Amino acid sequence: MKDEYYDIKNANRTPALLKEMQALPLDEKIEISIERAREWYEHWEGEVYVSFSGGKDSTALLHLIRSEWPEVPAVFVNTGLELPEVREFVDTVENSIILKPNMTFLEVILQYGYPVISKEVSETIDWARRRGGGKTTIKKRQELLGKAQFNGEKSKFNKEKWMQLAQTPFKISNVCCATMKKSPIHKFQRTSGLHSYIGTLADESRSRLSAWLKTGCNTYAQTSEHSAPLSFWTDSDIFEYLYKNNLKIADVYGDIIYKHDKYQTTGADRTGCTFCGFGAHFEKRTNSRFRRLKQTHPKLWEYCMLGGEWIENPDYDPTITREPDSLGWIEWNPKRLWIPNKTGLGMGYVFDTINRLYGEGTVIYE
Numbered sequence: 001m002k003d004e005y006y007d008i009k010n011a012n013r014t015p016a017l018l019k020e021m022q023a024l025p026l027d028e029k030i031e032i033s034i035e036r037a038r039e040w041y042e043h044w045e046g047e048v049y050v051s052f053s054g055g056k057d058s059t060a061l062l063h064l065i066r067s068e069w070p071e072v073p074a075v076f077v078n079t080g081l082e083l084p085e086v087r088e089f090v091d092t093v094e095n096s097i098i099l100k101p102n103m104t105f106l107e108v109i110l111q112y113g114y115p116v117i118s119k120e121v122s123e124t125i126d127w128a129r130r131r132g133g134g135k136t137t138i139k140k141r142q143e144l145l146g147k148a149q150f151n152g153e154k155s156k157f158n159k160e161k162w163m164q165l166a167q168t169p170f171k172i173s174n175v176c177c178a179t180m181k182k183s184p185i186h187k188f189q190r191t192s193g194l195h196s197y198i199g200t201l202a203d204e205s206r207s208r209l210s211a212w213l214k215t216g217c218n219t220y221a222q223t224s225e226h227s228a229p230l231s232f233w234t235d236s237d238i239f240e241y242l243y244k245n246n247l248k249i250a251d252v253y254g255d256i257i258y259k260h261d262k263y264q265t266t267g268a269d270r271t272g273c274t275f276c277g278f279g280a281h282f283e284k285r286t287n288s289r290f291r292r293l294k295q296t297h298p299k300l301w302e303y304c305m306l307g308g309e310w311i312e313n314p315d316y317d318p319t320i321t322r323e324p325d326s327l328g329w330i331e332w333n334p335k336r337l338w339i340p341n342k343t344g345l346g347m348g349y350v351f352d353t354i355n356r357l358y359g360e361g362t363v364i365y366e
Contacts, residue, residue, distance in 0.1 A: 013213045018202055021232040026240055030064070033229040036217040037065055037197065040227035043220075048227075049194045051185065052076045052096065054086040055271045057199035059249050060241045061230055062093070065197055073097055075188060075196075079180045081105055081273040083297065089250040099188055101180040105275060108179050109340050113171030114350050116277040117162065120207070122174035124159055125166045129332040141329045164357045169313075169334040170350060176276070195225060201238075202231045235270075239263035252296070268292065275304045275345060280363045281354070290351075290365035305365060308346015313337045 021029070041048055050065050052058045052074035065072050074096040078087070090096065103111075115122055127140040142148040146160030165172070189196070202212035208231075211219065218227045230238070240263040242249055243256040254267025274293065283289060294301040313334050320333045340346050351363040 013216060015209070015213070018209070018212065018232055022203075022234050022237075026237055026244075029233055029237060030241070033064060033217075033233075034068060036229040037068065037227060040195070040197065040218050040229070041069060043218075044195045046071075047194050049073045049075050049097075049192075049196055051196045051198045051226075052090070052093065053199070053271075054082060054090040054093075054250055055199075056235075056238050056242065056249055056253060057201065057230065059247060060238045061197060061199035063245060063247055064229070064241075071095075072197075073194075075099065075185070075194075077101065077181050077184050079105070079273065081180070081275060083250070083252050083271060083274055083300075085252040086250045086271055089248070092248070097188070099184040101184050103179055105176065105180065105273075106340055106345065108173075108176045109171070109345065112175045112179070113173035114277065114347065115174060115176045116172060116350060116354065117165070117281060118278050119174040119177070120157075121159055121162050121165075122172050122278075125162065126171075126173045126175075128166055128329070129172075131331070138327070141327055145328050147327065165354065167330065167332060168350075168353055168357075169336060170338040170353075176273070180273075195227075197227045197229065199230055200228050201233055201235070203234070236262035236264070239265065274300060275347065277347065277350070277363070280351075280365070281358075283364060285361070285364050288364040290363075294366055303344045305344065305348035305351075306346070307341050307344020308338055308349055309341045310336045311339055 021032075024032075046069070048069075050058065050062045050072055052062055054076065058074075062074055072095075074093055076090050076093075076096055077099045078090075079101055082090075090098075113122070113126060124140045124143055127136050128144050130137050139148065143155065143157050143159050144163045144166055146154070146158045146163075148155035148158050150156070185196070188194075200208050202209045211224075212228075212231045215221070217229050217231050219225055233241075239256050241247075243258075243263060249256075250271060252268045252271060253265045256263060256265055258264075268289075269287070274297075280289060285291065290301065290304070293304070313336055315333075316335050317333055320331050322330060322333075324330050338346060338349055348365065351365050355362050
């Protein structure tokens with residue numbers, strides 16, 4: 001095995017190196033991951049824990065860590081957004097610590113907004129809509145207008161495609177994860193003094209790839225410290241590891257099989273927050289998370305999609321003009337807002353609006 005795979009923290013990490021590492025056989029990946037995990041364990045003198053979601057990645061990670069250090073606890077945040085099968089599976093895991101957030105998902109949407117498209121897009125829209133014209137607000141408006149520059153060229157962070165979404169009559173925000181998951185985890189870390197292993201993969205998103213390219217598997221920066229020893233694994237690696245170790249996973253995944261030269265499942269290929277809209281526009285009809293939710297958990301689907309109501313916007317200002325400013329931005333100032341209510345979250349209306357703006361089937365939810 002090449003030395004640079006072991007010495008990732010000093011390697012010239014590139015997308016090409018990631019692909020090279022992803023092509024390694026699983027047994028070599030396991031060796032590298034254990035070495036990365038050992039560095040973390042020894043650095044913190046065993047004061048560590050596994051951030052456990054009940055999903056496939058964290059299940060594989062927990063087994064890998066406990067194969068070396070059986071005493072390491074699993075920490076699960078019960079947001080109320082997990083599928084019943086996932087919560088039932090978490091209850092079977094020994095030496096687990098259960099945390100709860102201070103807000104429900106309903107409260108998060110009411111205060112901050114719906115999570116749609118992606119964290120980056122939702123964050124950009126949220127900031128761009130704010131009044132006052134601060135530097136961050138202006139920057140985000142430039143990105144939505146396609147005018148952000150970097151080194152004299154158009155910035156890759158421009159999001160003009162989503163400009164129409166920014167003018168819709170419902171709040172949009174990316175803070176649900178930070179509020180419901182990260183906040184209780186950060187509080188736990190402060191009070192316990194433990195440091196986390198997380199089961200994220202580098203190819204899951206642009207932000208996770210960027211993090212791996214910058215710091216590798218182990219990040220010691222105070223604001224984002226964690227160890228992600230499986231970063232260079234693929235979904236097929238995860239399922240192969242679970243299969244070959246005969247590990248139990250949440251029933252929602254179904255069975256693990258080998259098909260089309262990779263390991264996969266007969267049920268869901270991943271789990272997460274049940275009502276999250278991030279990434280839903282990438283899904284095909286045959287594998288839409290919300291379409292599948294309607295088939296497997298119809299009552300949860302109804303709560304997610306139905307309900308909702310119109311209210312008068314308490315922040316509406318009749319003196320604000322609809323004329324574009326010097327940037328070309330039109331102030332977000334709807335007279336009425338669409339919000340969730342006790343009957344349901346009303347996400348069907350949100351997705352219908354996205355489909356009307358960007359084409360039928362952009363988000364498949366029924």
